[in-house]
Amino acid sequence: MILSNISVPLLGLVDTAVIGHLSEAHFLAGIALGSGSISLLFWLASFLRMSATGVLAQSYGAKNWSRLQQQLLASLLIAWTFSILLILLSPCLLDGIKALSNASPDVFAQAKSYFEIRIFSAPAAMTNLVLLGLMLGMQYGKGPFYLLLFTNITNIILDVLFVIGFGWQVAGAAWASVIADYTALLVAIVLIKKQLAQHQVHWRWLLPNKAQFLALLSLNRDIFIRSLLLQLCFSFMTFYGARLGETTLAVNAVLLNFLMLVSFALDGIAYAAEAKVGQAKGEGSEAKVKIWVNLSLFWGALFALLYSLVFAVFGLSIVKLLTNIPEVISASKVYLFWLILLPLLAMWCFIFDGIFVGLTRAQDMRNSMFFSAIFGFMVPIWLTLEYENHGLWFAMSCFMLLRGVTLAYRYRQIQRQGLLLQ
Helix, strand or coil: CHHHHHHHHHHHHHHHHHHHCCCCHHHHHHHHHHHHHHHHHHHHCCHHHHHHHHHHHHHHHCCCHHHHHHHHHHHHHHHHHHHHHHHHCHHHHHHHHHHHHCCCHHHHHHHHHHHHHHHHHHHHHHHHHHHHHHHHHCCCCHHHHHHHHHHHHHHHHHHHHHHHHCCCHHHHHHHHHHHHHHHHHHHHHHHHHHHHHHCCCCCCCCCCCHHHHHHHHHHHHHHHHHHHHHHHHHHHHHHHHHHCCHHHHHHHHHHHHHHHHHHHHHHHHHHHHHHHHHHHHHCCCHHHHHHHHHHHHHHHHHHHHHHHHHHHHHHHHHHHHHCCCHHHHHHHHHHHHHHHHHHHHHHHHHHHHHHHHHCCCHHHHHHHHHHHHHHHHHHHHHHCHHHCHHHHHHHHHHHHHHHHHHHHHHHHHHHHCCCCCC
């Protein structure tokens, strides 16, 4: 899962490099706006993978294949509904992007071209999220790696062919992504069929009962709200940073890449925790749940400490790799200590997110996010307005820490009350 995470940013870099070598800057700005908007929408749909992983891991642990197939079909129905809604609402979404971005006509024209093509990959992308959840739930960790690697390599090859070879410009990058998503779906189906065959499970289209479907819908709703609140906090950081000046905005854009680097390892461990904790709950083994929780926290702490040490020693060198603008490098030095602390502060929320997904306790995740967004993010920003960007990074640090603390506290409550398997 760590390797899978590392493969994802590669695609964005290739998209940028291919389009960035076209003649006009508005091509690059257009794909940045269009692909960024699509990425946000598809990222919000990550609730499909998270909910699927939790419920399917529990069914896998219980060896209840009928329930697994019912829950898989229910997850697919939700994914297809969500993707159709995105397509139907795409004209309204484009109007919103235009209003919020205030982009020039040339830039928006390119973004619109990309968005109108790429949005039709939504059914495949949403289905792939559910199938990734199934692979994780069935403890098939190599499956997502193979799938994401295949998707990214296909996309890169088609990017070069369509944009440079055929001269399709931004539309070529969009078509490359659409074709890659649908071919990845075929690969995912092949991989899953092999997994089911190994367990001697014969696929049947089993409709979920009403109670199952409503429970899954509720789970997806709570994880979606949690993801939306998280994205709003990160978006606020970007927009508020823009108010503090061009240099501050550039500094924050560079430093947020450090958080992305941290997420490679910690999200990988969290995904493994989702699968292992879910399986243990499905098996009805509280002892195994505790073992996987402790192991996940151990590896999370180890990687967090490693990241903090690397950032302390090589932080400025990493900044210089990301930018050669003197004022941005100079300003980054002032805020770098926040990034040295952040892995240790944020580790808990990454790992406990995975644990709570495995336990399918999305309501607790939602409540933690509400509390942390208000008291860990908005209140600290209000209290530290005079410190400007330091206040912003202080708020982000408080937000990440409070998410972990509230989830850890809730986990201890659940454990003491003997509710881990409920």
